[in-house]
Amino acid sequence: MYETYKSVNENPCNMCMPLGGIIAFRGIEKSMVLLHGSQGCATYMRRHIAEHYHEPIDVASSSLNEKGTVYGGEKNLIKALDNVIRVYNPNCIGILTTCLAETIGEDIDRIKSEYKTSRNISIPIITAPTPGYGGTHSEGFVKTSYRIVEELSTDKERHDRINVIVPNISTADLREIKRLLELMKIPYILFPDYSDTLDSPFNFPYKKIPDGGTKISDIMSMGGSIATIEIGINYEETPGKYLQDRFDVPLYKVPIPIGLRNTDAFLKLLKEITGNPIPKSIEMERGRLIDGMIDSHKYNFVGRCTIFGDPEMVYSVFTTCMENGIHPLLIATGSKTQKLKELIASEDNPLNDDITIVDETDFSHILKLSEEKEVNIAIGPSDGKYLTEKGGIPLVRLGFPILDRVGGQRILSVGYTGTLNLLDRITNTLLENKYKTYRKDMYEKYYKVI
Amino acid sequence: MELRLDIPEREKFIKMKGKHHKKEFICNTDSVAGSVSQRACVYSGARVVLNPIEDAVHLVHGPIGCASYTWDIRGSLSSGSELFRNSFSSDLKESDVIFGGEEKLSKCIDEIYEKYKPKLIFVYSTCIAGVIGDDIKAVCKESSKKYNIYVVPVESSGFVGNKAAGYKAACNSLLDLIKEFPVLKKEPLSINYMGDFNLAGEAWIIKGYLNQMGLKVNTIFTGDSNFESLKKATASSLNIVQCAGSMTYLAKKFEETFDIPYMKVSFLGIEDTSNSLRKIAAFFNDKDVMLKTEKLIEEKTKMAKPIIEKYKRYLKGKKAAIFVGGGFKAISLIKQFRELGIDVVVIGTQNGQKDEYEKIEEIADYGTVILDDANPSELEKFMVEKGADILAGGVKERFLSYKMGIAFIDHNHDRKHPLSGYEGAINFAEEVYTTACSPVWKYVKDGVNKCV
Secondary structure: OOOOOOOOEEOEOOOEHHHHHHHHHOOEOOEEEEEEOOHHHHHHHHHHHHHHHOOOOOEEEOOOOHHHHHHOOHHHHHHHHHHHHHHHOOOEEEEEEOHHHHHOOOOHHHHHHHHHHHHOOOOOEEEEOOOHHHOEHHHHHHHHHHHHHHHHOOOOOOOOOEEEEOOOOOHHHHHHHHHHHHHOOOOEEEEOOOOOOOOOOOOOOOOOOOOOOEOHHHHHHHHHOOEEEEEOOOOOOOHHHHHHHHHOOOEEEEOOOOOHHHHHHHHHHHHHHHOOOOOHHHHHHHHHHHHHHHHHHHHHOOOEEEEEOOHHHHHHHHHHHHHOOOEEEEEEOOOOOHHHHHHHHOOOOOOOOOOEEEOOOEHHHHHHHHHHOOOOEEEEOHHHHHHHHHHOOOEEEOOOOOOOOOOHHHOOOOHHHHHHHHHHHHHHHHHHHHHHHHHHHHHHHHHOOO | OOOOOOOHHHHHHEEEOOOOOOOOOOOOOOOOOOOOOOOOOHHHHHHHHHOOOOOEEEEEEOOHHHHHOOOOOOOEOOOOOOHHHOOEEOOOOHHHHHHOOHHHHHHHHHHHHHHHOOOEEEEEEOHHHHHHOOOHHHHHHHHHHHHOOEEEEEOOOHHHOOHHHHHHHHHHHHHHHHHOOOOOOOOOOEEEEEEEOOEOOHHHHHHHHHHHOOOEEEEEEEOOOOHHHHHHHHHOOEEEEOOHHHHHHHHHHHHHHHOOOEEEOOOOOHHHHHHHHHHHHHHHOOHHHHHHHHHHHHHHHHHHHHHHHHHHHHHOOOEEEEEEOOHHHHHHHHHHHHHOOOEEEEEEEOOOOHHHHHHHHHHOOOOOEEEEOOOHHHHHHHHHHHOOOEEEEOHHHHHHHHHOOOEEEEOOOOOOOOOOHHHHHHHHHHHHHHHHOOHHHHHOOOOOOOOO
């Protein structure tokens, strides 16, 4: 284990809370988000999210100026709400705060309540405090999901569906989870479901708010579900926890189902909760994954890996590497997480002699450690291109954000099929790198020496 | 056609060429709350201007997001150091917001100095730094003294205006820095090139032209510039300004402070490039320079014209919409589209100035919609109503355009091909052809996504 404390962050490995909140809100049907703060926050987050998803991302801002900052931003926020309703006619509005709004102490809940009464508005307006200095985008996603469920889930009438609550994973991953649930004939409420809203099909005419998202009526009835399966490992205060505390909905937590073991755990849990059998077709997918793992196991053994990104993603990629004989030497995340460290330390693992875990870190540190450990492959979002540019370490792009390639939003990694897809990408990156230089390497190593 | 909008307040920001509106056209003011403006903040304006200074450290004093979203924000190329491609942040956390972040900022500078020994550090103020009242100036001054380097504060708190205020903040920081050096004796045939950020080598293309004309380029603000080149700026006889929005202010200050005159130029499109080069040569009133300039224009035009004519055959009669940052760029783009036989039907900018909008109205066709600080909903409305086939804009506009089945030209910070000069004019024509004549539109123009 290796820890250094420094003040300066050199090349950030994370983004800020409201960004995660925007993505969570996109998982509600016909919703629109408004950031209470200065204009730039909305613009930059829109750009970041748009470049990853290759979709228009409309996010309003209360456009706080100097006056609003000094005397309070209430007027701006009210005007912004009026205009959002006029232009977008949403079924739900999310208000996220930024650093600025939090620091000047805006009471958005009061403003919201008064606004709803004075305008006689019945659609839900959900507030979430997401100061940029309060945590990373990953925490913003969970916190906002929590606020949405807390606000909307009021109905405890029992029904036969299960809640599946997801972290920030790809749109293809969301669709894969739905496919697996449908193959197992399990009625479900997936939340937040941005698989269509952030990866919408081409169609005329253009819609300002794309179709898709978890229905508000479904979120309302999450308190009456048979159980909640919460995907992700990192957080205590989660929407699933809320549903358990408030409505006694049994809560089960599983890692993101990437990798054989994690996917097994996910499906086993589904089977246990519902009694539904795992169909043959899914077992065949599992068999194909194992077949693929055998095909590539020798190639993978040379892999010396840095894994970085959101903690829950990092954990599942870590276990997948372990299953395949790839040596994870550096595990890094911009978030603060004790849980990840504990989970990784608890793995019984013969390869585990030199694993370093760093949280709240940045890319300059990740590069330095990766070079020290002579890492030969990195897995994570595309800002890791820094490791390739500066350190010559090839990068397998995975997670959020992927800004420098097309298709980053629809990379499939969950389930047996997704895992095989990820594994192939990792193995092929290792092979490509090996074949790139092996003639030269052998010449240098054996011919020249003789 | 009606200019009615969902947000009535926005109607003041929109006009149509040929229609006499009683109401005054408004620009360069605060965005309407909730209108989904495409504008950024003061900090971002300052960052994009200063970022290409390649051996400088760019340290953002604020919470992490500000530095995350602007890491390597421009595709600027460098012939020297790559230090500028990093993004440093004091990463303010909740406790810093409560107790103040000056001490942390000071430590950050210490750590940066120890690791990189830079000669120049820019320290950007963000919303939070401004609100909690950290005295960035004092910290910079102290660190400058401690290490005998230049630590320059940039007053760019996000909420004190829009991107244009950030440009001004950046120019003030540049001016403060340059004032620290001795004023040099003017070299007769030398020039500073302002408002080019060397995206995909654009500043190199123009520098090449100026050199061929017999002129020496002292300093480029700020594409491929560095600490040493900034020192040489006062030795120039003329400042030329390409990106008017960001750099006219600095040029004016140079005139006041160092008695160096300036002129606005544009190197977008053959017409503007040739005119600008002639204007520059005329300023120096030197026979040799003028001769060389004409020779350059002739050679380059001969090279570019036929290629552009070839594309024009396919593009004639198409309609374009423009939504870019500054008014001056929009004006050049109108001309550039015309060189390709394309009519511009919608023109919007994020931060255009009054005089620029007057010029736009003057040269636009009858019926063209002109709008300031447009939002996606308005862009969509007017592109549909005016039947635009192509949109020129930035990243956020790209996906709106594509979702509407409309071709798109990238005029953003991180494009990977130059659009300046004759080479750029060819690239532009090629890009317009590539997108407007792509076979993909065949499958979407009939309107619906259906298998049979």
